[in-house]
Amino acid sequence: MRIAIVGGTGFVGSQLTAHLAEHGHELVLVARGSRSHAASAAAGAQFARADVVTGTGLAEALAGCQAVVNLVAVIVEKGRQTFDAVNRQGTANVAQAAAETGVAHLVQLSALGASPDPRFAYLASKWAGEQAIAISGAPHTIIRSSLVFGPGDGFFVKLARLVRRTPPFFPLPIAGDGRTLFQPIAAVDVARCIALALERGPSNGVVSIGGPDHLSYEQIIDVIRAEVVSLPRLKVHVPVIAIKPVARLMTAIMRDPLVTPSQLDLLGRNNVTLPGAVRVAFAFDPARFAESCGYLRRRGR
Ligand SMILES: NC(=O)c1ccc[n+]([C@@H]2O[C@H](COP(=O)([O-])OP(=O)(O)OC[C@H]3O[C@@H](n4cnc5c(N)ncnc54)[C@H](OP(=O)(O)O)[C@@H]3O)[C@@H](O)[C@H]2O)c1
Known part of the structure; x- marks a missing residue:
């Protein structure tokens, strides 16, 4: 498959890039380009510049892709990179671009606990992003993850x-x-769950994952x-x-x-789901x- 990974140069994105490249997929990593994407070149991936907040470059990056994985979000608000701009509007822009370019499957990495409760601003914005996908018409799968660990993690x-x-x-x-x-899950295992979701095709539903x-x-x-x-x-x-x-x-x-x-x-x-969630949903032990x-x-x- 030709797969666009929006936010593919980040922490989870690097693991996902390595995993999908190993499985023979053709990859386009989409980001603003503020981080090194040397690893993407090593995985044979192309790089496409786009900004999810404005939507600039998204349609061009997604053209010709059968699937798109959206990994863009901020946990710390800085300047114009606010929860609302990136996590809600940015996700809506990715979903709209996926629907308009006819991408067959959008996989969104969301967070356990995503809900409209305004006391948890980050989780509320992740929830709003999920809602934007649900109404976009893009065939999708939403994966809600607990905290992710691995080299380069932010927690x-x-x-x-x-x-x-x-x-x-x-x-x-x-x-x-x-x-x-919490239910820490390894970035390599999150990558494996996303890859399995891509293989299965859109469920138009939500699946929760966490470590054992x-x-x-x-x-x-x-x-x-x-x-x-x-x-x-x-x-x-x-x-x-x-x-x-x-x-x-x-x-x-x-x-x-x-x-x-x-x-x-x-x-x-x-910030937990069932301890056996990954075994139940994806048939392996994280x-x-x-x-x-x-x-x-x-x-x-
Ligand atoms: N890490 C966790 O513990 C955890 C837990 C649950 C869910 N998640 C979810 O997993 C996803 C990935 O998290 P992560 O920790 O890998 O994030 P990360 O390391 O911060 O990576 C974010 C990626 O998004 C890109 N990006 C940021 N702003 C952008 C914009 N305006 N337009 C286009 N690209 C932009 C960044 O590249 P540029 O800066 O170059 O644009 C980078 O490639 C997020 O959706 C997060 O909510 C993470």
Whole structure:
């Protein structure tokens, strides 16, 4: 198949590109071009410049493709890259371009917990993007994922950095009560789910995916701590309300803030589906976070 991956130069996109190229597909990676797309050349993929917010370049990039995967979203709002512009309007523009160019299948990567609840702005925008696809007329499959881990991820790598940088005799700060549940899934497994969805064709429905374990935020910190530091550490729970102003400040002044207000919001609600969701929907067992987080030992970002 000739497949366009919108957002194909990002974290999940790089894994998906490698997986689909290995399976012999012809790929077009679509993005604004702010990141290196050297890996795409290695996978034999073409690069097409487009901006989902304005829609510029999308129809040209999708022309001649049998399928399109949309991986564009922001979890941190910056300038004109707002939740509404990128996650809602951008998704609507991709869906419209897919419908107009006659693409046979649009796969959208959404997020577990996507709902219109305005208290969770990121999840509400992901939900609005799903709605835009549903009314676009484009044949589609929506995959809602829990947090994705792997080299280059935006969540676990930052937690590892926080753990590593906390001086040995300081307690590790845990935002909130630490009890919110997540179901980390490996980027390679997300790529495999998307590839299987592409093979099956449009369901015009929603499928939820997550890793094999429900882990609380505190358990995730414990796994990371055991992986990246040798000595045991004390922990201290810090109310989210006390961290929020710091997160706001970091988001305003840093290019790559350690934590953002909307990430803190995500601690307010469990982010899980059934532990066997991937086995049920895609007939394979995804990797366990605790057994696959060795990449966090590498110092980066
Ligand atoms: N990571 C997770 O834990 C997780 C969990 C659940 C769901 N998801 C979903 O998975 C998808 C992929 O996430 P990710 O972590 O791989 O994201 P990412 O690493 O931030 O990659 C985003 C991609 O989108 C492109 N992009 C950004 N703004 C654009 C615009 N205005 N027009 C065109 N392209 C644009 C970026 O390239 P340029 O900057 O060059 O344009 C990049 O290729 C998202 O939809 C996200 O909601 C992720």
